[in-house]
Amino acid sequence: MSDTAIYMDNQATTPLDPRVLKAMLPYFEEHFGNAASRSHGFGWTAEKAVENARLLIADALGAQSRELIFTSGATESNNLAILGAARMYQSRGKHIVTAATEHKAVLDPFLYLQNQGWEMTVLDVDEFGRVSPENLRSALREDTTLVSIMHGNNEVGTLHPIAEIGAICHEHGALFHCDATQTLGKENVNVEEMNIDLLSCSAHKLYGPKGVGALYIRRRNPRVRLEPLFHGGGHERGFRSGTLNVPGVVGLATALEICLEDMDTEQARIRVMRDRLQHRLLSELDYTHLNGHPEERLATNLNISFEFVEGESMLMGMDGIAVSSGSACTSASLEPSYVLRALGVGDDKAHSSIRFSLGRFNTEAEVEEVADRTIATVQRLREMSPLYEMAQEGINIASVNWSAH
Amino acid sequence: MSYSDKVIDHYENPRNVGSLDKDANDVGTGIVGAPECGDVMKLQIQVDDEGVIREAKFKTFGCGSAIASSSLATEWLKGRTLDEATEIRNSDIATELALPPVKIHCSVLAEDAIKQAIEDFQSKKND
Numbered sequence: 001m002s003d004t005a006i007y008m009d010n011q012a013t014t015p016l017d018p019r020v021l022k023a024m025l026p027y028f029e030e031h032f033g034n035a036a037s038r039s040h041g042f043g044w045t046a047e048k049a050v051e052n053a054r055l056l057i058a059d060a061l062g063a064q065s066r067e068l069i070f071t072s073g074a075t076e077s078n079n080l081a082i083l084g085a086a087r088m089y090q091s092r093g094k095h096i097v098t099a100a101t102e103h104k105a106v107l108d109p110f111l112y113l114q115n116q117g118w119e120m121t122v123l124d125v126d127e128f129g130r131v132s133p134e135n136l137r138s139a140l141r142e143d144t145t146l147v148s149i150m151h152g153n154n155e156v157g158t159l160h161p162i163a164e165i166g167a168i169c170h171e172h173g174a175l176f177h178c179d180a181t182q183t184l185g186k187e188n189v190n191v192e193e194m195n196i197d198l199l200s201c202s203a204h205k206l207y208g209p210k211g212v213g214a215l216y217i218r219r220r221n222p223r224v225r226l227e228p229l230f231h232g233g234g235h236e237r238g239f240r241s242g243t244l245n246v247p248g249v250v251g252l253a254t255a256l257e258i259c260l261e262d263m264d265t266e267q268a269r270i271r272v273m274r275d276r277l278q279h280r281l282l283s284e285l286d287y288t289h290l291n292g293h294p295e296e297r298l299a300t301n302l303n304i305s306f307e308f309v310e311g312e313s314m315l316m317g318m319d320g321i322a323v324s325s326g327s328a329c330t331s332a333s334l335e336p337s338y339v340l341r342a343l344g345v346g347d348d349k350a351h352s353s354i355r356f357s358l359g360r361f362n363t364e365a366e367v368e369e370v371a372d373r374t375i376a377t378v379q380r381l382r383e384m385s386p387l388y389e390m391a392q393e394g395i396n397i398a399s400v401n402w403s404a405h
Numbered sequence: 406m407s408y409s410d411k412v413i414d415h416y417e418n419p420r421n422v423g424s425l426d427k428d429a430n431d432v433g434t435g436i437v438g439a440p441e442c443g444d445v446m447k448l449q450i451q452v453d454d455e456g457v458i459r460e461a462k463f464k465t466f467g468c469g470s471a472i473a474s475s476s477l478a479t480e481w482l483k484g485r486t487l488d489e490a491t492e493i494r495n496s497d498i499a500t501e502l503a504l505p506p507v508k509i510h511c512s513v514l515a516e517d518a519i520k521q522a523i524e525d526f527q528s529k530k531n532d
Contacts, residue, residue: 310443312468316408316416327443327468336443348440384422384472386447386464387440402439 006366009322010205010300010359011154011182016251017207017360023254024209027247035244036235046246053253057214060256061199062190067219069236070212070249074181075105076229077200077215078148080240081177082109084226085146085198086118089175093143097174099123099131099150100342101158106148106179123149128293129158129343133168140172147174151189152182155326155339155355156292157301159187166195175224181205181213182298185259186267191216197224203248207360208255212248215239270358271299273367277356278302280371285378287391291345291353302356305340305349306374308388309381314354317377321370326353348397408469409503415473420480423462425449433526435518444471444511448518450482450490452526458482458490463518470508474498474515487523 007015027049035050037043051065058065071077086096098110100122107122114120121139123131131149140147147169152159162178169176177198180189185206191199202213217239218224232241259266282288287307303326306314311327326337327350336350345353356370382388387397408416424447427434431452438445444467451460461479465472477498482490498504498512 308466310467310471313416313472316413316469346441347443351440351443384419384464385466386436386445387466389424389447389464397440402441402445403437 005320006362006370007322008356008358008362008366008370009324010362011157011298011355011357012324013204013210014207014359015361016204016209017255017258019258020208020251020255024247024251027250031246033246035246036233046244049246050244050249053249056253057256058216060189060260061216062192063216064219066237067216069215069217069239070244070252071215071240072211072245073204073213074103074179074200074202077202077213078103078105078177078179079109080215080226080229081198081200081217082106082146082148083113083229084239085175085177085224086113087227088225089145090118093141093145094118095121095141095144097121097123097136097139097144097147099125099160101125101129101153101155101339102148102150103154103179103181106150110148125158125342127344128296129153129156129291129339130293130296131160131165133161133164136165137168137172140168140174144172144174146177148177148179150179150182152180152187152298152301153292153339154182155337156303156343157182157298157357158293159183159296159298162196163194166197169197170195175222185256185263186298186300191218197222203252203255206255206259209248209251212245212252214252266360267299270360270362273362273364274299274302274356274358276364277358277367277371278304280368281374284371284375287388288378289345289349291340291343291349300358302358303340303353304356305345305353306378307349307352308385308391309378310351311353313381314374314377317381318370318373321373323357323370324355326355327351411477411502412469412473412504415476415502416469419463419472419476421462421476421483422464424464425451425460425462430529431526433522433524433529435521435523435525437514437517437521438467440466443467444514446471446475446514446518448475448478448515448522450522450526452487456487458485458487467511467514468508470502470504470511471514473502474504474511475518477501478515478519482519487526490519490523493519 033042033046035046054065175197184201197218199216204210291303311325340350461482463475465475495512495516
């Protein structure tokens with residue numbers, strides 16, 4: 001594979017913004033102290049940097065700095081929020097609720113709890129990937145302790161009506177956890193306005209470093225308690241023992257600060273490029289379908305199924321362009337995307353899906369090149385696709401009696 | 406996923422892409438796989454009076470390894486008698502293309518497509 005020239009997989013991870021790296025470097029070098037060291041200046045300097053970062057992030061979320069703890073990333077934040085809350089409140093009830101399109105870092109802790117005796121409800125989503133507030137309302141019970149719904153989906157970008165979902169949870173006395181990994185720094189996120197009790201985020205989705213994230217834990221109305229996952233030195237108010245990743249924490253805060261500086265302008269610029277790519281692909285190729293919500297969707301996301309061509313073979317043809325596919329062949333599980341399946345996208349179209357996710361460093365010229373290359377690859381592969389040939393002959397692919405294997 | 410040079414070569418320069426007249430008496434067609442499984446192969450052979458495969462064509466919906474497996478199969482089929490064609494094993498295709506374990510099913514599909522094409526041709530002869 002040649003060197004990747006165009007990076008359009010920003011929902012997998014974003015490049016580190018050079019300004020973020022610059023802010024982090026002193027905390028690898030002269031300010032290497034342990035933020036928990038109380039007896040000397042090395043520790044005080046590190047602690048000050050951490051507390052400044054905590055204040056900045058908490059402020060951005062509409063929270064108080066005491067409500068924010070640092071973790072190793074969104075997977076840890078999700079696990080701590082879900083396992084921690086479910087275990088802490090198990091005397092109140094053992095029913096927990098989530099949605100079919102959540103990230104594995106939410107679904108797998110839920111399944112783990114189910115194996116431990118909890119009862120879980122998985123809400124369906126509509127064809128655009130949205131949870132219906134009415135479905136949530138009817139799923140909630142006396143013994144529901146926790147609901148976890150993401151803000152923006154990582155595969156199709158669909159945004160859920162979080163404020164409404166949070167309000168319903170609170171009416172029913174359930175805690176509301178929201179995985180905002182894909183939206184923080186790109187969409188407005190406010191824990192008060194959105195009725196969120198627990199919120200997960202990660203630095204590497206917003207041009208920060210990998211290996212650091214945060215969890216917001218509400219302290220008032222209601223005060224949320226969690227059973228910790230890590231036991232040790234009692235760092236982070238006992239919620240998360242372990243020496244803090246000081247450069248990472250500084251990186252997360254700096255990355256978020258940069259995102260918020262001109263978030264609306266940046267997202268508008270990305271949306272224009274995304275819409276251009278979407279327009280070209282859907283108008284210049286037949287048999288193409290947009291996956292996800294046409295409007296209520298992250299500006300960075302474009303997920304399209306190109307019928308009659310398989311995703312992995314497309315990625316192979318688009319050598320030098322970094323995108324991802326919902327095809328089984330590109331996943332470790334050898335199953336096509338469960339997210340697309342939850343939207344009712346057939347497995348055949350899931351195999352044909354490509355996710356383009358744009359970011360801060362993409363250019364208009366890159367968008368044109370990606371469109372050109374995608375179109376050329378689809379056309380080339382369709383020339384050798386028996387399914388495209390059948391479609392051209394007017395045969396309905398779905399009516400054929402295929403030999404499943 | 407990293408691909409062998411042979412897979413890349415067949416993907417970039419597929420041999421014998423196309424279609425033969427499936428209703429012709431000297432043509433056998435095999436279509437295996439399913440769209441919801443992510444791969445469908447169509448493999449066709451044209452057989453002369455001596456029982457020698459003179460032409461072979463394929464069209465494949467699937468990953469690079471599936472495309473390469475069917476492309477290689479058509480290359481190997483040309484010039485073989487039907488008996489010789491039935492001797493092509495999926496393991497030969499997998500070895501030639503250096504397919505990783507998760508892609509072995511692509512070679513299995515190619516073997517199945519060969520067998521189905523031969524059966525289709527023979528059923529026409531017997532009619």
